Amino acid sequence: xxxxxxxxxxxxxxxxxxxxxxxxxxxxxxxxxxxxxxxxxxxxxxxxxxxxxxxxxxxxxxxxxxxxxxxxxxxxxxxxxxxxxxxxxxxxxxxxxxxxxxxxxxxxxxxxxxxxxxxxxxxxxxxxxxxxxxxxxxxxxxxxxxxxxxxx
DNA sequence: GCCAACGTTGGC
DNA sequence: GCCAACGTTGGC
Numbered sequence: 001x002x003x004x005x006x007x008x009x010x011x012x013x014x015x016x017x018x019x020x021x022x023x024x025x026x027x028x029x030x031x032x033x034x035x036x037x038x039x040x041x042x043x044x045x046x047x048x049x050x051x052x053x054x055x056x057x058x059x060x061x062x063x064x065x066x067x068x069x070x071x072x073x074x075x076x077x078x079x080x081x082x083x084x085x086x087x088x089x090x091x092x093x094x095x096x097x098x099x100x101x102x103x104x105x106x107x108x109x110x111x112x113x114x115x116x117x118x119x120x121x122x123x124x125x126x127x128x129x130x131x132x133x134x135x136x137x138x139x140x141x142x143x144x145x146x147x148x149x150x151x152x
Numbered sequence: 153g154c155c156a157a158c159g160t161t162g163g164c
Numbered sequence: 165g166c167c168a169a170c171g172t173t174g175g176c
Binding site for chain 3: 031032033129130131132
Binding site for chain 3: 153154155156157158159160161162163164
């Protein structure tokens with residue numbers, strides 16, 4: 001079982017929305033590195049830190065898990081979608097996404113500065129300078145610390 | 153295959 | 165809204 005951090009702007013899709021819907025396809029990722037993590041490495045049951053970016057405050061808002069392995073992202077075929085990709089065909093899809101299921105919301109967001117202030121988290125990918133990957137691996141020890149910081 | 157120009161992400 | 169860092173595109 002692996003551990004991940006997945007970013008979402010709460011104005012677009014928040015952990016509250018995931019709680020309401022219970023599951024969601026993680027559509028709209030248009031970065032190959034992030035896609036490859038979803039396509040090749042994620043398994044059902046993997047644990048996810050749900051991260052709010054461009055938020056007040058930005059940080060980890062709660063926990064989720066992978067509920068279905070990667071399938072073609074249907075927004076790439078939808079001309080009306082902002083995620084439409086003219087180069088993708090049904091026979092040869094370019095973008096894939098996993099299904100994510102709600103687990104638990106933290107009582108309070110564990111903010112970026114909370115993470116930065118924890119010595120044991122210094123080498124987390126999300127804290128590295130210029131780290132923009134919206135889907136990234138997390139080490140178990142880091143996952144456990146963040147979970148504890150979130151009160152779970 | 154190089155690399156300049158451009159676009160995007162995301163913290164602040 | 166600014167801008168640093170990074171990814172992608174396209175001319176050559």
